[in-house]
Amino acid sequence: xxxxxxxxxxxxxxxxxxxxxxxxxxxxxxxxxxxxxxxxxxxxxxxxxxxxxxxxxxxxxxxxxxxxxxxxxxxxxxxxxxxxxxxxxxxxxxxxxxxxxxxxxxxxxxxxxxxxxxxxxxxxxxxxxxxxxxxxxxxxxxxxxxxxxxxxxxxxxxxxxxxxxxxxxxxxxxxxxxxxxxxxxxxxxxxxxxxxxxxxxxxxxxxxxxxxxxxxxxxxxxxxxxxxxxxxxxxxxxxxx
Numbered sequence: 530x531x532x533x534x535x536x537x538x539x540x541x542x543x544x545x546x547x548x549x550x551x552x553x554x555x556x557x558x559x560x561x562x563x564x565x566x567x568x569x570x571x572x573x574x575x576x577x578x579x580x581x582x583x584x585x586x587x588x589x590x591x592x593x594x595x596x597x598x599x600x601x602x603x604x605x606x607x608x609x610x611x612x613x614x615x616x617x618x619x620x621x622x623x624x625x626x627x628x629x630x631x632x633x634x635x636x637x638x639x640x641x642x643x644x645x646x647x648x649x650x651x652x653x654x655x656x657x658x659x660x661x662x663x664x665x666x667x668x669x670x671x672x673x674x675x676x677x678x679x680x681x682x683x684x685x686x687x688x689x690x691x692x693x694x695x696x697x698x699x700x701x702x703x704x705x706x707x708x709x710x711x712x713x714x715x716x717x718x719x720x721x722x723x724x725x726x727x728x729x730x731x732x733x734x735x736x737x738x739x740x741x742x743x744x745x746x747x748x749x750x751x752x753x754x755x756x757x758x759x760x761x762x763x764x765x766x767x768x769x770x
Contacts, residue, residue, distance in 0.1 A: 567702035586626035593768040627672040
């Protein structure tokens, strides 16, 4: 059962917080009711602003990366298709899907980066993101029908909300959004910094600010993408053990 498995993993991470002497005041999970309400509210805001529509998705998807890839981001390896950056296997997916109008936010994002030169750090990561956005943004598939684990799309329970639209939202669900008058939200949003690994830079520096701008919410002040600790010259990964 996915929830039972995640309960065990979650406890391990909570215990690790104690081991590392972390003084976090909260610990949020995407299975919590407060998070689910926030995600579904954000979805409705995006839908209300005409930033979500129903269509069909065909393309390459990596289960371990929980990410979609373009044709130029994959290669053949021992008879399998893999993502060039992460080396994870991708599979061809063809299903009905809701899409976020990411293409519409290409220019607003570039304008936002220009007005906020320290939004993405270090500079090498910023250049990487700007280059990616300038190469042209395609609308993003934001739901899946091939499994049932996750938060359901409001008014269409056949669809589960795409993991990154769901997971990124925990930054504001932990602050009681959509109650913008809540003390936590007023004190901590927009966040001063998101400290992340470079492999999830695109989600935090492209998709996340686009979702927020589309929902008329201020993006965080900075996103810092740090490098990886390598093991045998490869990124450490749960899927590789």
